[in-house]
Amino acid sequence: MKPIVIIAAVPLEIELLEKALASSARVTVAGYGYAEGTIGDVRVIVCAGGIGKINAAAATSVMIERFQPRLVINTGCAGAYPGSGLAIGNLVVADEEVLADEGVVVEDGWKDLRYMDLPSIDQNGQNCYNVLPLSRLASEKALQLADSCGVSLMRGRSATVSTCSGTRDSAAELSLRWNALIENMEGAAVVQVCLRSGIECLEIRGISNLVEERDMRAWDIPGAVEAAQRFVLQYILAYGE
Numbered sequence: 001m002k003p004i005v006i007i008a009a010v011p012l013e014i015e016l017l018e019k020a021l022a023s024s025a026r027v028t029v030a031g032y033g034y035a036e037g038t039i040g041d042v043r044v045i046v047c048a049g050g051i052g053k054i055n056a057a058a059a060t061s062v063m064i065e066r067f068q069p070r071l072v073i074n075t076g077c078a079g080a081y082p083g084s085g086l087a088i089g090n091l092v093v094a095d096e097e098v099l100a101d102e103g104v105v106v107e108d109g110w111k112d113l114r115y116m117d118l119p120s121i122d123q124n125g126q127n128c129y130n131v132l133p134l135s136r137l138a139s140e141k142a143l144q145l146a147d148s149c150g151v152s153l154m155r156g157r158s159a160t161v162s163t164c165s166g167t168r169d170s171a172a173e174l175s176l177r178w179n180a181l182i183e184n185m186e187g188a189a190v191v192q193v194c195l196r197s198g199i200e201c202l203e204i205r206g207i208s209n210l211v212e213e214r215d216m217r218a219w220d221i222p223g224a225v226e227a228a229q230r231f232v233l234q235y236i237l238a239y240g241e
Helices: 015-020 053-067 136-149 168-178 187-197 221-239
Strands: 004-008 022-029 032-039 042-048 071-080 091-099 104-106 109-111 121-123 126-128 131-133 153-160 182-184 200-210
Touching (some): 004 053, 004 221, 015 032, 015 042, 015 221, 042 053, 053 071, 071 221, 091 136, 091 187, 121 187, 131 187, 136 153, 153 168, 182 200, 187 200, 200 221
Parallel strands (some): 004 042, 153 182
Antiparallel strands (some): 032 042, 071 182, 091 200, 104 109
């Protein structure tokens, strides 16, 4: 059976998953290091591809080309937008990813890719501009698993940015524009590569901070990525076969 590939930005976001691999080996290909092994009876590849959309897209492309997986899971931490109802340590499964700052600034303000008539991808004959869909089946399974395990998991839209929101006002603007729950720096890139490759994609993120005036003393990145990884591990053991 084809493997599952897990993509994150930094090693901390895959540390627990890599430790869970049996019979693992670490390899570097095209500049991207990854670990390959098994979780239960499932062959799993975990890769920390680097921060940002370029790293995420390149790492995902390399892993898909090398392994032809049946599922790509993007995991890591994210910031929660004001009004999302999320708290630090909560989990989110994305049903859509948004290229939140891809567009153009004109005289009357910022405009998206649809305004520019520049689709980011043609998905089954339908143009996608800034909003990209993830696997509905995989996200439904994640919600069912969370319910059965008593884990709080919220499903919604995630905004991928190149410039992070460092104030409550900038966060509120993006949240309102896109009706998004959370903000991250890689998700849409992973999703877009998966769509082009015809690979199912699941995104699970832990909330490390509230997106407001930037103060990293109030953040909990280790707790957020641990919660996300533990849930991904449960998902693989429950549905990997």
